[in-house]
Amino acid sequence: MSDYRVLQEISLHLRRLLLESLSGLDPIGAQFSSENSISLDSPPRIADQSAPNAGQACLSLYLYQVAPNAHINNHPMIPAGPGRQQYPPLSLDLHYLLTPVSQKPEDNLVILGRCLQTLAANPTIRATFLDSWLPDSSQQARVSLDPVSLEELTRIWNAFNAAYRLSVCYVVQSVAIDSARAPQEGPPVATSLVDVHRIGGEP
16 A cells, blocks of 8 residues: 555656666766756756756656546455455556657657666566555556557647657556545445245246
8 A cells, every 4th residue: 555655756766767777878878867867847847947958868757647547446445454444545547758858869769768678677666666655565566658649649748838859658557545534434334135036937
């Protein structure tokens, strides 16, 4: 289980993972020597901030959508001890937009290729990789490419009111946030099964 900070922790974990990979990239790895080179802000804001330093490459790791995971959110109440039932957590899918921001088009291609390679090699996020406040080591989330069409990508960039940049989308499934509701007292609700059949004659 996770508390409300899991959105932040997942994003920071992905940033650390990509930073470690990009910092060893020759010849532009030196430009990824600090966490500031990978921002959680939107790509247009990153481009505006990096404009004075035209030679500086950076990366935008932007969480642009948080959506409920319909397959998991239908879970029933969870046993929480004798006579107690806990409300199930909220299960979410996190949608990220990954955009290299460099004045050199060839550097953007190298940065994006390295990110694709790194995330393909690390498709699972386990709680043990996150900060210690996540005690359940069985919790994990999957990181995968999100097959977003060019039309949908264009709509995202139109919402930014910015010119399109080469980008890819990723989805992290699924991330749980514990319910803040107090456990419910009492046994679980039983379901009655009534068998109706005819008496006498043919069944």
